[in-house]
Amino acid sequence: MVNLPSEQITINLGPQHPSTHGVFRLRVTLDGEVITDVEPIFGYLHRGTEKLAEERTYTQIVTLTDRLDYTSSMINNQAYVLAVEKLAGVTVPPRGQYLRVLTAELQRIASHLMGVGFFLQDLGASGTPLMYCFRERERILDLFEMLCGARVTVSYMRPGGVFQEPPPEFWPAVRHLLDTTPDAIAELERLISENEIVLARTKGVGVLTKEKAIDSAVSGPNLRASGVAWDLRKADPYDVYADMDFAVPVGSNGDSYDRFLVRVMEVHQSIRIAEQCYRDMPGGPVRSELPFFFRPPPGDAYAHVEASKGELGFYLVSDGGIAPYRCKIRSPSFINLTVLAEMLIGWKVADLMVIFGSLDVNMGEVDR
């Protein structure tokens, strides 16, 4: 094999590119088709969420968290309200906690479906798997619309519980969703999981080793695909996750295929959790009453949840006023993105989008 020298070319993938999942830019240097250097550039979606939070009351900030990772707003809400409750020592009635877990798991299904769908779209599957995923996601968003009128930017949770009691038609709709979604996911799996081309494109591509994943503080499905059994719902249970019976899918190779499969299997586990929430849903109020001008005592608190992309943490500092003194967000996508450049070197352009897609990064969360 003779390696012919060729002139390297630099191409800009993004910020406007069909598969950069938002406004992400990669300056890629290529030798023929092979990637020799990558420089990720972000900041195109910076909205100053952390700074804006200092100007708003604790309840108003919930709306800001919707817009972080706009594919999993419920979980963002949950992470934030948990931090506030920890800061102020507020207790949540059981029904509120169950509703939170139920909606958070539904949101996780929606988010994972979107991640898997776009990953397959990046593989070039001309839309069919993506539409299958979106069909299911759409039904979950319909449920959210019943709960709070919004589909994507839900703002459903409040410090102390959730916004309101679900309408009566919500429960049959949840039942129907839990009955039919597993079949729809199975349909997708039949179509794609053992497809020879998918296997050839993803098996062994973009390997993230266990050590590298831990060193870089990667979290969420990406970490679990690398073989680390770590899930905050198990390691540091919040709300009522301690009572829930579910398993954690853990990969062994840390390649793109494992990351894809971990997400698909987590969808099944989320359905299992939602099923338990539906079955055990207690009665009572959904929210403990807080004063209109809610002032937590001075101090600080950190709360983290297992968001669909990884560990989402909120660090809040209160000076006793109606707005936090500081709100720091530990967003999983941003930290997961730090391993990308290293994973890409030596792969082909076609693999770039596969590896990037398999990390399931959301730019709204990267640029806070």
Place this chain on the structure above:
Amino acid sequence: MESPFDRNGLFSGLYGFFADLTPESFAWLAYLLAGVVVVFIVINGVMLLTAFETYMERRVLGRFQTRLGPNRVGPFGLLQPFADVFKLLIKEDLRPAMADRLTFFLAPVLMVAAILLVAAVVPFGPNTFLADLNIGVLFIVGIPTIATVAMFLGGWGSGNRFALLGAARAVAMLISYEVPMIVSLAGVLLLAGSMSLVDVVEAQRLPFIVLQPLGFFVFLVAASAEMNRSPFDLMEAESELTAGFHTEFSGIRFGLLQLAEFGELVIISAVLAVIFVSGWQNPFVSPDYAQWLPGQLWFLLKLVFFLLLFTWIRATLPRMRVDQVMAFAWKALFPLAIINTLVTAVLVVAWPEPEYGQLWIMAAINWAVAIACLVLFSRFLERHRERPTASVQLVEIPAEAS
């Protein structure tokens, strides 16, 4: 005078009509006029089929993807292609500053011309064709290669790096897939004993798909690579190269490129119908019996069948990577095509003038060889012997006390 038009019924009729109108010494004018009318009909027929194909593909793909597809313009959205063309015509024609003026202009024109040229030799029905070229089979695999040159011109001339990458892929890939495509047709030529497409159709007492399963498979795959359809749509890989070689084309230039692309799909489907499923003949009875339907309609039905088949493949399969695509051409398709040719050659020598019953024996042997080869090759090329989904396991973790 022996001319390629002699077996064309429409042409002869028109020629007679115009010859009556023109003086004796202007016979060439009658010949020219008749030719222009027939060419006009064929080109517009192909264009109309292509327009219909874009509509059908979008509708069918829509149904595959649990959505509706275009349904607003005209009844059932049937006028959508015309609305699209109109939109493309009135759009601003942009030429990037870095583009090479000549190649950028030439690429779409050359591509459409190459595709329409192939339509010249395709027999659409009994006595319904433009020319019965005696090297027709060579022509239909040779001429689309010009489209490859056009792709490269377009990609290079755009002055865009995405386009350049797409163009480089196009050249590398299409040249590789020419080889198995041509070799896969060798078996058909041996059986038919002629390169004329009309003769090929008339030689099919059994459709060649029955006699040449392996040749059909290789040709189908190579052809879908040749016209850069999924899963080989590397040169315009949307998720990687935005739009590959036609990234910078807009307005009607883009329209022409799309026309060429879908036109090639229609033409290749037509060629498949002609070569492998006996063109205008009724596939269910021997050609000596009545046809039930006009030959042109049979042909159209088979054409639509192949269009739907290609749509189905597009809706199902993800894209392969460039090195995998090349490896597949050389490691799988090329040897398969060679094996097919050898086996067919032996059979043709064994039965030079086969009876109807002997044809079935040939078919049985070919099917046995095809299945054996496909099984062997899939074993040989297989990467994952254990179940692939086993790499991810469910782990029960006890919940920590909070």
